[in-house]
Amino acid sequence: MLPINSKRRELKAREAILRGVYEDNLKIIGGQSAAPDWRIPLFVKKMILFYSVLLLTILGQGSYLDLPLFPERQMAAGIITQEQQPLSPPEADENQITSSDYQEFLGSAPLSRMFGLGVKTIMIDAGHGGDDPGTAGKMGTKEKDITLDIAKKLKERLKRRGSYNIIMTREEDxxxxxxxxVELARASKADIFISIHLNYLPxxxxxxxxxxxxxxSSDVKTLRLAEQENAGSQYGLSDFKDIIEKMGKTLKLQESKELAASIQKNLFINSKKKNNSIHNLGIKRAPFVVLLGxxxxAVLAEVSCLSNRxxxxxxxxxxxxxxxxxxxxAGILDYLNKGDTNYEAKRNTGRR
Structure with missing residues (x-):
């Protein structure tokens, strides 16, 4: 059993060890290039992060046996007494370290910040466009026009922050x-991808x-919506096979879910203040091609509904x-600044 202070010291020690492993790996990878200003691609950093987190988990899972610690006097004298004692089942103790403590440690701040994986480039995708109008309201409002205008406004807002490179998939009709x-997102080396759409429920x-x-997704309506959005993707079956093979990336799935939750929360809570009848359908998984590739x-946000007059x-x-x-x-910033106490203090006082 470890007391609370020891528990905290161990957490800090493990964090330092893991950070050292991560930094050493970066140095090794960086040494392979002759160019002094070569930038390590973000996906390489994320691969290192994945295995580093795995290492942390293994360390955390395997160190909870109730073994006696070396007495301080023996350590000071340089003598280590090896005694074999039978292991007994751990007793319930509120001060005992468990795997949940490490889950809390990992969830206390974004892994991207903990290991230097900062977001530099944000890609905004205005849904539809040109020959593809998307959905349309009874008054003739076209989805492609609204999504483009909102995307442009979002770009300008984020640019004013001065911290990010903002790129759009399209800036005209x-x-x-x-x-x-998808190719544009890859070529720009975007770090997160936001696709903006409007809904329609006849x-x-x-x-x-x-x-x-x-x-x-097993939801019929969600699958039908995905089928409509995926029309005209110009991907072949062989392309899908190659793409799907890359979907074993837990980090992308988890981070996409967190980003979706943050955007959904801010969209709904703030919209509810102005329209009390708005409905929150939450976050969902769906096989959208633009998210798969x-x-x-990456998230696809249905920010409004044109079928409502x-x-x-x-x-x-x-x-x-x-x-x-x-x-x-606000949703993007909350996601990017999770665990930043200064940011959260400003947000809570309305100075975000």
Missing amino acids: ITLPLNKR SKPINIIETYYFGP VDIP QEEIELSFESHRENIARYIE
């Missing part, structure tokens, strides 16, 4: 297949907000579209 959007004229991250945290009217006002961009920005 052009036709852009899904596979081209059978239920309500206003809803929902956010997706990639994954299998990128190897980074009042919402279609609201979307005609620039102030409403600006608010939606602001809510998405």
Whole structure:
């Protein structure tokens, strides 16, 4: 059993060990290039991170046996007495370290910050465009126009932060297949990917907000929506085989889920203040091609619903579209700054 102070010291020691392993790996990899300013690709860092976390987990899981510690006097004298004692089942003790303590340690701050995996490039994808109008409201409002305007507003808001390189898949009304959007994300070395869309529910004229991250789904409506969004992707079956083989990336799945949850929370809570009848459909997994193809945290946000007449009217006002961009920005920033006490203090006082 370890007392609380020892537990904290051990956590710090393990964190230092793991950080050292990570930094050593970076030095080794960096030494393979002759260029002094060569930048290590983010996905390489993430691979190192994955195995480092695995190492931490193994260390954390294998050190809870109730073994006697060496007495301080023996250590001071340089004498280690080896005694074999039968192991007894651990007794219940509120001060005992368990694996949940390490889960709490790992979840206390973003792994990206803990190991220097900072987000530098954010890609914003305005859904549809050109020959693909997306959905349309009864007043003639087209999804492609609204998503483009919100995406542009989001870009300007994030640029004012001065910390990120913001890239858009399209900045005008052009036709852009899904596979081209994926290629743009890869070529730009984006660190996170945000795709903006509008919903349409012909059978239920309500206003809803929902956010997706990639994954299998058994929900018929979700699969139908994915089929509609994936139309015209221009990927072949062999392409899918190659792409799906890369989906064993736990980090992408977990980070995408966290990003989706943060954006959904901010979209709904803030929208609810202005429209009490809005519905929160939460976050969902769905096999969207545009999310499948990128190897980074990626989400598809359905930020509004054109089948609701009042919402279609609201979307005609620039102030409403600006608010939606602001809510998405807040979700992104909350995700990127999770565990940053200074940021959270500013957020809680409304100075984010």
